[in-house]
Amino acid sequence: MMSSQPTTQPRMYETILNPYPRSHIMAPGSQQPVSFIHLGNQAQSGQPPFFGSPGIITNSQQGPVNTQVVNPATGTETTNFREDAKILGAIQIMIGLMHIGFGIILGFMNVVYGQVLGFASFALISGYPFWGGISFITTGTLSILASKKLSPSLIKSSLGMNIVSACFAFIGVILLLVDVSINGLPNQDYWAVLSGKGIAAMLIIFSLLEFCTNCTTAHFAKQAITKNNRVSWASFL
Numbered sequence: 001m002m003s004s005q006p007t008t009q010p011r012m013y014e015t016i017l018n019p020y021p022r023s024h025i026m027a028p029g030s031q032q033p034v035s036f037i038h039l040g041n042q043a044q045s046g047q048p049p050f051f052g053s054p055g056i057i058t059n060s061q062q063g064p065v066n067t068q069v070v071n072p073a074t075g076t077e078t079t080n081f082r083e084d085a086k087i088l089g090a091i092q093i094m095i096g097l098m099h100i101g102f103g104i105i106l107g108f109m110n111v112v113y114g115q116v117l118g119f120a121s122f123a124l125i126s127g128y129p130f131w132g133g134i135s136f137i138t139t140g141t142l143s144i145l146a147s148k149k150l151s152p153s154l155i156k157s158s159l160g161m162n163i164v165s166a167c168f169a170f171i172g173v174i175l176l177l178v179d180v181s182i183n184g185l186p187n188q189d190y191w192a193v194l195s196g197k198g199i200a201a202m203l204i205i206f207s208l209l210e211f212c213t214n215c216t217t218a219h220f221a222k223q224a225i226t227k228n229n230r231v232s233w234a235s236f237l
Contacts, residue, residue: 081224085147085158088217092140092165095210096133099172102199103129109192109199117188119196123175129203132168136210139165143217152225159221166214172207176200 106129109119123129139161146154179200183193 081155081220082147082150084220085143085217088213089140089143089147091213092136092143092210092217095206095213096136096138096140098206099129099133099136099203102203103133106196106199109196115187117185119179119188119192120183121179121196121200122182123172123179123200123203126175128168128172128175132172132207135161135165135168139214139217143221146221150224155221155224159218159225162214162218162221166211166218169207169211169214173204173211176204176207180204 103124106119106121106124110121110124111118139158142154142158142161146158180197183196
């Protein structure tokens with residue numbers, strides 16, 4: 001006759017957390033928050049998990065736990081565009097005004113009197129200080145308006161104008177370098193050539209600064225457009 005012996009079955013221990021834990025309290029002797037302790041046992045018991053850390057959302061339901069990770073840096077690209085576009089737009093407007101002002105001065109220096117030649121400027125003949133300056137002012141104004149209203153159409157317009165202004169600035173640098181290289185003939189006015197080369201050098205510096213500013217603003221505008229498209233697509237899904 002066989003004797004019946006009691007069978008020992010393993011016991012499952014469940015840990016029920018406080019439904020309102022403080023997310024910044026750490027368990028003694030542990031390197032993780034209290035809200036994450038015994039998460040596996042709680043999922044097996046069918047209790048809805050609770051996460052105290054911000055940026056994680058869970059669905060309270062029985063069975064497998066479905067989690068959705070939310071980016072805590074939402075809107076960072078748009079915030080960067082809002083903050084930086086105002087400053088960069090103001091710089092673009094100032095550079096445009098400087099181009100127009102120095103272009104007028106180059107116009108007075110390109111005067112031939114008697115047998116003495118003035119400062120020959122291909123940049124002035126092409127009109128770069130004027131259409132370039134107007135383009136820079138328009139681009140800066142669009143950047144400031146886009147940073148204030150954050151309209152998708154304005155941001156896209158700002159991106160397009162920054163690309164166009166960057167191309168204009170690059171062309172202007174080439175024209176101004178030609179002006180510096182071709183002047184200095186014996187029959188030219190020494191002071192006109194010296195002053196013209198100085199103005200051309202300053203316009204080269206301003207054009208390079210405008211080119212860098214346009215590239216930076218276009219980068220932030222592209223990030224803002226990409227972020228808005230992702231948000232729109234996520235909301236559609």
